[in-house]
Amino acid sequence: xxxxxxxxxxxxxxxxxxxxxxxxxxxxxxxxxxxxxxxxxxxxxxxxxxxxxxxxxxxxxxxxxxx
Amino acid sequence: xxxxxxxxxxxxxxxxxxxxxxxxxxxxxxxxxxxxxxxxxxxxxxxxxxxxxxxxxxxxxxxxxxxxxxxxxxxxxxxxxxxxxxxxxxxxxxxxxxxxxxxxxxxxxxxxxxxxxxxxxxxxxxxxxxxxxxxxxxxxxxxxxxxxxxxxxxxxxxxxxxxxxxxxxxxxxxxxxxxxxxxxxxxxxxxxxxxxxxxxxxxxxxxxxxxxxxxxxxxxxxxxxxxxxxxxxxxxxxxxxxxxxxxxxxxxxxxxxxxxxxxxxxxxxxxxxxxxxxxxxxxxxxxxxxxxxxxxxxxxxxxxxxxxxxxxxxxxxxxxxxxxxxxxxxxxxxxxxxxxxxxxxxxxxxxxxxxxxxxxxxxxxxxxxxxxxxxxxxxxxxxxxxxxxxxxxxxxxxxxxxxxxxxxxxxxxxxxxxxxxxxxxxxxxxxxxxxxxxxxxxxxxxxxxxxxxxxxxxxxxxxxxxxxxxxxxxxxxxxxxxxxxxxxxxxxxxxxxxxxxxxxxxxxxxxxxxxxxxxxxxxxxxxxxxxxxxxxxxxxxxxxxxxxxxxxxxxxxxxxxxxxxxxxxxxxxxxxxxxxxxxxxxxxxxxxxxxxxxxxxxxxxxxxxxxxxxxxxxxxxxxxxxxxxxxxxxxxxxxxxxxxxxxxxxxxxxxxxxxxxxxxxxxxxxxxxxxxxxxxxxxxxxxxxxxxxxxxxxxxxxxxxxxxxxxxxxxxxxxxxxxxxxxxxxxxxxxxxxxxxxxxxxxxxxxxxxxxxxx
Numbered sequence: 001x002x003x004x005x006x007x008x009x010x011x012x013x014x015x016x017x018x019x020x021x022x023x024x025x026x027x028x029x030x031x032x033x034x035x036x037x038x039x040x041x042x043x044x045x046x047x048x049x050x051x052x053x054x055x056x057x058x059x060x061x062x063x064x065x066x067x
Numbered sequence: 068x069x070x071x072x073x074x075x076x077x078x079x080x081x082x083x084x085x086x087x088x089x090x091x092x093x094x095x096x097x098x099x100x101x102x103x104x105x106x107x108x109x110x111x112x113x114x115x116x117x118x119x120x121x122x123x124x125x126x127x128x129x130x131x132x133x134x135x136x137x138x139x140x141x142x143x144x145x146x147x148x149x150x151x152x153x154x155x156x157x158x159x160x161x162x163x164x165x166x167x168x169x170x171x172x173x174x175x176x177x178x179x180x181x182x183x184x185x186x187x188x189x190x191x192x193x194x195x196x197x198x199x200x201x202x203x204x205x206x207x208x209x210x211x212x213x214x215x216x217x218x219x220x221x222x223x224x225x226x227x228x229x230x231x232x233x234x235x236x237x238x239x240x241x242x243x244x245x246x247x248x249x250x251x252x253x254x255x256x257x258x259x260x261x262x263x264x265x266x267x268x269x270x271x272x273x274x275x276x277x278x279x280x281x282x283x284x285x286x287x288x289x290x291x292x293x294x295x296x297x298x299x300x301x302x303x304x305x306x307x308x309x310x311x312x313x314x315x316x317x318x319x320x321x322x323x324x325x326x327x328x329x330x331x332x333x334x335x336x337x338x339x340x341x342x343x344x345x346x347x348x349x350x351x352x353x354x355x356x357x358x359x360x361x362x363x364x365x366x367x368x369x370x371x372x373x374x375x376x377x378x379x380x381x382x383x384x385x386x387x388x389x390x391x392x393x394x395x396x397x398x399x400x401x402x403x404x405x406x407x408x409x410x411x412x413x414x415x416x417x418x419x420x421x422x423x424x425x426x427x428x429x430x431x432x433x434x435x436x437x438x439x440x441x442x443x444x445x446x447x448x449x450x451x452x453x454x455x456x457x458x459x460x461x462x463x464x465x466x467x468x469x470x471x472x473x474x475x476x477x478x479x480x481x482x483x484x485x486x487x488x489x490x491x492x493x494x495x496x497x498x499x500x501x502x503x504x505x506x507x508x509x510x511x512x513x514x515x516x517x518x519x520x521x522x523x524x525x526x527x528x529x530x531x532x533x534x535x536x537x538x539x540x541x542x543x544x545x546x547x548x549x550x551x552x553x554x555x556x557x558x559x560x561x562x563x564x565x566x567x568x569x570x571x572x573x574x575x576x577x578x579x580x581x582x583x584x585x586x587x588x589x590x591x592x593x594x595x596x597x598x599x600x601x602x603x604x605x606x607x608x609x610x611x612x613x614x615x616x617x618x619x620x621x622x623x624x625x626x627x628x629x630x631x632x633x634x635x636x637x638x639x640x641x642x643x644x645x646x647x648x649x650x651x652x653x654x655x656x657x658x659x660x661x662x663x664x665x666x667x668x669x670x671x672x673x674x675x676x677x678x679x680x681x682x683x684x685x686x687x688x689x690x691x692x693x694x695x696x697x698x699x700x701x702x703x704x705x706x707x708x709x710x711x712x713x714x715x716x717x718x719x720x721x722x723x724x725x726x727x728x729x730x731x732x733x734x735x736x737x738x739x740x741x742x743x744x745x746x747x748x749x750x751x752x753x754x755x756x757x758x759x760x761x762x763x764x765x766x767x768x769x770x771x772x773x774x775x776x777x778x779x780x781x782x783x784x785x786x787x788x789x790x791x792x793x794x795x796x797x798x799x800x801x802x803x804x805x806x807x808x809x810x811x812x813x814x815x816x817x818x819x820x821x822x823x824x825x826x
Contacts, residue, residue: 022194022392023322038181050319052315055375060615061599062599064453064593065202
């Protein structure tokens with residue numbers, strides 16, 4: 001049943017996309033895409049630098065979590 | 068395109084406005100006539116079926132009320148009512164009050180920076196927002212409210228969310244989004260002026276402190292004298308540190324991967340805790356009394372709040388999100404599979420009295436402050452203004468994310484209620500009555516609970532000791548705070564699906580771990596936010612404090628905030644009257660006063676938009692929240708019944724001390740009596756502070772609303788409207804018209820696609 005495996009594969013890919021987007025794995029990709037479109041000539045930060053910078057900013061502006 | 072949009076309201080400031088868009092691009096909004104898909108016979112039949120099933124479920128719960136009632140009716144009553152409210156009421160709010168305009172760019176689009184402002188897929192953002200708003204609150208309040216029977220809590224959770232909680236979240240999210248993601252405090256300042264704004268700021272800070280303290284108290288009560296719990300919860304710290312290091316130095320950005328590793332380690336910690344709790348050295352090392360645990364949490368809270376985010380806070384937050392969504396889905400499935408029979412009456416003996424051992428005070432207003440989260444939670448306004456509005460792709464999505472997200476939290480509260488209801492009532496009262504009542508012993512608990520005169524309750528010592536053995540604890544008597552009760556309920560339901568009775572101890576500690584994880588995250592995030600607010604306030608007098616990068620200032624402000632909630636925590640832990648029972652009403656009152664503040668700001672904004680016909684949408688829940696919290700506060704301040712009024716209790720103990728007595732009520736020594744005098748003074752003072760601030764905020768909001776009424780509206784504080792250049796559907800599932808438009812955008816050649824692009 002090739003149709004079935006394709007559906008299963010699509011479902012697995014969908015769940016994978018959702019979980020990684022929800023957890024934040026995709027944040028670097030979003031940044032690179034944004035960077036390319038706005039300052040295409042400069043090199044973007046590396047993934048390591050990006051996360052360092054991101055956590056540093058979170059240190060300075062804490063966000064709240066609910067009860 | 069512009070011809071199909073609504074005409075702006077008379078003031079022109081608030082409602083939708085047609086914005087000319089780029090002619091080369093497809094439309095950025097669905098045509099208005101396609102927004103309301105036609106009613107087909109199939110759709111009518113589906114909605115009739117939903118309404119009938121919901122009606123049947125409510126009949127089973129509220130009218131039939133047999134000897135027992137099956138838990139599945141709670142699920143159906145809740146889900147059917149949510150669906151109807153979402154489809155009809157939230158749609159009405161959208162059309163008449165919110166008036167979103169998809170041709171208008173959201174902050175995520177016009178302020179796009181690839182980091183904080185990112186147009187995010189609506190389904191992902193829904194998950195994000197839900198993970199940020201749902202914590203331990205909806206798991207604790209409903210458990211305590213079971214004292215009054217199942218019906219009052221069920222009705223309030225479901226009706227409250229529809230007309231109050233979800234409305235607040237939706238409106239705050241939308242209004243903040245229209246203002247570039249401004250915070251509730253900033254909006255209060257703009258709409259209510261200096262006095263109202265300052266009162267709102269102080270109230271928020273005070274509320275944050277009390278909420279952190281009481282959440283920490285829940286953890287302390289769950290871990291006291293429990294070596295298994297202490298070990299497994301303590302292990303979350305090294306696990307989070309490991310995850311932090313992994314993400315920083317080994318594989319940056321692989322968050323899902325590290326969360327799965329962390330989850331496996333967490334399970335190992337729970338299983339390992341069970342083994343250690345069976346060894347003598349394990350018991351000797353990890354059996355800590357509550358004061359020691361409280362001091363541990365205070366020290367931990369300070370360290371966690373000054374450590375860099377990447378090391379502890381962020382990784383534990385990932386773990387907590389992962390566990391939260393997984394466990395909630397698992398519990399929902401388990402309730403549907405197991406369908407426990409519930410023997411708790413619809414209205415218990417305590418529904419009409421004010422001397423309940425768990426929640427003291429009459430049903431009105433105390434039911435409505437005991438269950439805050441899940442029905443109406445002011446804290447959400449801090450999330451709905453701030454992070455989430457900066458990520459919304461299209462204006463119309465706010466209904467799904469704001470209103471829909473809160474419906475999901477309400478469903479979590481219903482599940483917590485069901486879990487607590489599935490426990491034997493005798494055990495429930497033995498676990499939740501304070502040690503002052505039960506003496507902390509099995510014999511004392513049996514005598515106390517059987518002496519309450521509850522119908523159908525015949526508690527035996529054997530029941531308590533075998534339940535304690537099943538869940539792997541020394542004792543379950545007077546395990547107050549709600550978390551242990553929920554854990555027993557969850558363990559009972561889960562063992563029906565996985566593992567049988569032999570797995571109950573695992574599930575119990577899984578549930579304790581899961582709640583402790585949320586709460587510890589809330590404690591250290593709350594401390595950071597409170598510190599930040601304090602720095603900002605002190606910065607008005609000593610400008611150096613405004614610089615959040617200045618370590619010394621940050622440390623001083625962190626220490627002040629930790630000491631503030633730490634003092635209340637210690638007070639609760641050592642309270643001779645039982646702690647959580649006296650403090651929990653303050654938590655609910657504080658949370659709902661914040662809700663009243665948020666709704667007051669929304670009302671003032673709606674009035675400025677000139678939409679007076681629909682002012683009742685925020686005004687009715689505001690009036691209700693105001694009446695409930697002000698009545699509850701006044702009872703706490705002025706009631707002459709010592710079990711209800713803080714000052715009545717204060718005076719009674721003080722008089723006994725003056726008379727030279729050496730024991731009074733539940734206090735057996737003069738020191739204990741002095742502690743009660745001190746604690747009731749602090750609690751009574753906090754009640755006065757909260758209610759005064761709330762009255763100021765509500766009064767300034769009413770003044771602002773009346774002013775707007777007299778002038779027919781007011782100048783809008785919204786950001787200027789800019790044209791949108793992206794398109795995305797609004798609900799969870801795209802409608803045919805939305806799919807068509809999506810396909811048009813999909814078909815654009817790559818070099819024509821706008822630069823800000825979503826998934």
